[in-house]
Amino acid sequence: MELLANYLFFSRYASRFPCATVCTGRKYVNLSCCFQNGKQMVQEGALTALASVADSSQDHFKKYYDAVMPYLKAILMNATDKSNRMLRAKSMECISLVGMAVGKDKFRDDAKQVMEVLMALQGTPMETDDPITSYMLQAWARLCKCLGQDFLPYMHVVMPPLLQSAQLKPDVTITSAESDDEIESDDDSIETITLGDKRIGIRTSVLEEKATACNMLCCYADELKEGFFPWIDQVAPTLVPLLKFYFHEEVRRAAVAAMPELLRSAKLAVEKGQAPGRDESYVKQLSDFIIPALVEALHKEPETEMCSSMLDSLNECMQLSGCLLDENQVRAISDEIKNVIIASATRKRDRSERTKAEDFDADEGELLKEENEQEEEVFDQVGECLGTLIKTFKASFLPFFDELSVYVTPMLGKDKTAEERRIAICIFDDIAEQCRESALKYYDTYVPFLLEASNDDNSDVRQAAVYGLGVCAEFGGLTFRPLVGEALSKLNNVIRHPEAQHADNIMAYDNAVSALGKICQFHRDGIDAAQVIPAWLGCLPIKDDKIEAKVVHDQLCSMVERYLLLVSAWQQQ
Template identity: 40%
Template sequence: MAAAAQEQHQFYLLLGNLLNPDNAVRKQAEETYENIPGQSKVTFLLQAVRNAAAAEEVRQMAAVLLRRLLSASFEEVYPTLSPDVQTAIKSELLLIIQMETQSSMRKKICDIVAELARNLIDEDGNNQWPEGLKFLFDSVSSQTVGLHFAPGFQKKFHEKVIAALLQAMEDQGNQRVQAHAAAALINFTEDCPKSLLIPYLDNLVKHLHSTMVIKLQELIQKGTKLVLEQVVTSIASVADTAEEKFVPYYDLFIPSLKHIVENAVQKELRLLRGKTIECISLIGLAVGKEKFMQDASDVMQLLLKTQTDFSELEDDDPQISYMISAWARMCKILGKEFQQYLPVVMGPLMKTASIKPEVALLDTQDMENMSDDDAWEFVNLGDQQSFGIKTAGLEEKATACQMLVCYAKELKEGFVDYTEQVVKLMVPLLKFYFHDDILLSMPLLLECARVRGPEYLTQMWHFMCDALIKAIGTEPDSDVLSEIMHSFAKCIEVMGDGCLNNEHFEELGGILKAKLEEHFKNQELRQVKRQDEDYDEQVEESLQDEDDSDVYILTKVSDILHSVFSSYKGKVLPWFEQLLPLIVNLICPHRPWPDRQWGLCIFDDVVEHCSPSSFKYAEYFLRPMLQSICDNSAEVRQAAAYGVGVMAQFGGDSYRPFCTEALPLLVRVIQSADAKTKENVNATENCISAVGKIMKFKPDSVNVEEVLPHWLSWLPLHEDKEEAVHTFNYLCDLIESNNPIVLGPNNTNLPRIFNIIAEGEIHEAIKHEDPCTKRLANVLRQVQTSGGLWTECISQLSADQQAAVQELLRIA
């Protein structure tokens, strides 16, 4: 006995060492852990998880490792355990969950049970641990335990799971089981693909409806509400997944749901009422405006009534967050017609969005004393200090900010009266970032404010601009930083020329230079780590993650430069010269392909927006760009081909010889055997488009008559919509000018042209509102007037292609 206890004690020390910040200690512990046989590992880990007296982090670590063992090495470990041990593990886990008091630990143990349950369902769907799955279904409604279906779970077991859940929901004698089953159904349908759900929709809806009717009666007679709350959310979840397929069932549910909202006014029914409001708005969004309009005005009146009583609602009333989300859905459904309700809606929304979170700067000792408090989260600032933020209320604040973004996006100029107060609320939050929506809102709010005229817009932008640039310079988290950079770039696109003053440019130039220098430095550091004796697969994985996040920042540097070039054109080049050596460094042949891709994209922008002056930098980028047309990386090929296209279109005479030189390289890519595979198609389409642009804009640099028949044979483009428009417009130019090569002798090429146009329409290569659509329809109409030729062209198309031609004639 003593020996076993000693072994277990050693194992606890080992788990502690796996968390040790000292690399050498941790590495030693990892090696020791790896060498423990699978069976002993399971036993030790299970004992550690079970031991409530063990240190919290040791138990958490044991739970994580046990789950990992069952997911990664199940086949090697579990079958080698004796049947008695297997049975003991199963019953032990279920027992531990029921005894566990700490919620995050409970969730971890539930994850172990879910992992084991998933592995114990065989290929044919036979469940070798029914108690485990039953337990998960049963515990799903408790706040602390979520039933998370593993990826692919729905695909494999949808029939069995749906049948089991519906059966449990019918268990009228057991309220708790019914509620658990309804809650499990919510989790199941939320992640279930629409196509899997549709075959069961009829059956699901029938069960949900009959259960709802019974539970509504029970609420009226006995006041029981738990199951009804879950059923209402299940209905919402099913509608949300089924979308337009829910239309036939709409009239079945809406009257009862409206009845609940109207009558469930007692304090203890607030949650039910909130969930019902959410359900109605989700159904409305699923079935669409046309179907929902019959009830929209009733529903709006019900919501308005609640809203006008809002001042009487207590701050913690659960209806508030449901109301806020429901309004945003109503806005999506009603569109511009929603504007009339803003005066009622905005008060509570701004109140919630303005919640001031509590923050604190603590030393490590104080933080450890507080870290058991679930309501606080901490960020380590180094130097024994931590930044703490009280998370209570933040969820609601984040939702409210999301809704403000939704209104700005849907209502555009209709939201203008509120832009100022929203900006004043959002901008200070940049210093204290907690949600993407703040950043999403910036360019949208500028769009809304535009109707008030340039002065109002400029004032608003100045209020944002300084804060955004500061945030780009100081934000340490790379995910957050990339969002801020993206938002800033979008704002510059909205504001255009003149939106940055000299100080802004100076500060921005310094920041972008620092970001690029840091990019190169980080790459070097990663190379050094790859030479280190500790280097292994795990290290490589984390280096790859770092690399990905660095490249993501590089894409955002490119976004900002793109927006500056497209707004300011050539006059920004003197400012750009401070970055030039760094961008040239990106496109050196020995650099990783993402560097070369984004470096070329930046030079593409220089050529597109700053020509003819761009040619003075030709010595830096022209050779690398031409060499990159046939690069091994599809992304690099695409950036280079796009560059040749803009060179032809915007580049002026100096670029003519380079267009001639590029042509055979572009053709080589287009004609390669795997040109149209998924990973290559975008690069190939950019090459085809570039050939078209050379013929259109620099016709004297190539033999157009010789190239045209080849180019026609490569059409249409499906994937790259922007380039597709260029090629179709050029095709229309050629047809409208009766080009003999394109039309062929006696118009013999017309059936082929019809085919190209029909395929373009089938693949939605051109947006219907684009003027090019009308040009294509006119080409078809011209042929329509000469009966025989029309019949000949149409008869050579497939049924789908004929339908596409008719559609094009109908809309344009």
């Protein structure tokens, strides 16, 4: 067993060693011998180790596949006694991980045989403590990832028990939080939590099965895309209520992650004609079911990290729904974003107060650091959500932005974190880029911040600021004209800085070069073109920011074409 433990350790860290591929061969030879050992514990350990080897070796494992798979299938088919339940369960895990490692083409023929065994097992009554149940759920999911759309014929077998597990009701005991009575249990399977004035005891084994099932449903929707469509009408009503399942965080997390996958599946099925009798109105109906539920769940979510996940999911759902969102939904989302910003500010003040406590120590400081990182992720997702709304609805969103701006503008202050400042600048960048003339009224408020932030100590803030100056140069017209001189000075500071092209600063540099090109292109009459344009040309090409590199290339082509037209017109005179 010590040998097997060493295999496990090595396989987990194999990618760090250059000799990994060579050693895998030696490990395989020894492990294959273990399968022939009569001791069940040794065989189970060998299966676990081999699964880990395959997982770390990936494509390199193909050379051993033909020799090892017959052993694995033999165990799966013959280890039918109750005493061999864990051995059989381990064989499922190993086979599915080996299949994922070698890929669909290599695994396809054996996969058919393996899944016939799993289908037969699926229909067999099992005891509640049988490990095969949970191992089989996870094996099915891995097989789906391996086979992709080829897995669809087996969904009618997989889905019914999976939905049944996802719909399990929690085994709950409720007492008053102020009561002296303890919730008792004969074993360690009861977990106690307090919600408001209630103390709740809940059996964790049910929750674990429910969480695993919800994760598997999300996995299938993600992997099968439009192929998952036939199951949406059963899965959506199962998972949407679980957005507020406060008994178990993993259940909520899986439900949150599944929301955009369900919408994506429906949208793709309709677009590809794989949803008989359904059209865009079905996607709208599903969107109307999911998005308000997400917004409501976000409003009630107690965990900061989960708030971030919900905002991320909401953003994906908005991107998929696009203009199917109606005005009331946009208002509800905007109002909730406002609530998120307010709640975040409150938590930030509370953390600041905690630093003043007498018992504040290094451990508490580490905890605060972690909480601050979670808070920045929330702000990042707020910026992403607003960016999606702005890009989708453009000037039509501005009335909602006007209500939010009182919360966004303070994020530009020097007392805020670099991440908060970057997000606030990115929000204005989106407004200026997507709303164009309609955004000119915000220039007096935001452009001074862009100019100042162009020389910020933080490179991400600088990048967002100089990008924004480029957007304003392109779309700001006469409103931006008086600021061109100061903008040139700020951009020159970024471009000419001694460490401008250092890895940490290169993205800000590329965006500054792009912004300078836009000033040359759109404000040529307001600059000393004979000096500025050669300086810009001297910065080319830019290579790291691929998006801005294309923009700059287009700028150069546009200027060359303009010059050729001017020369042609001069020659004809």
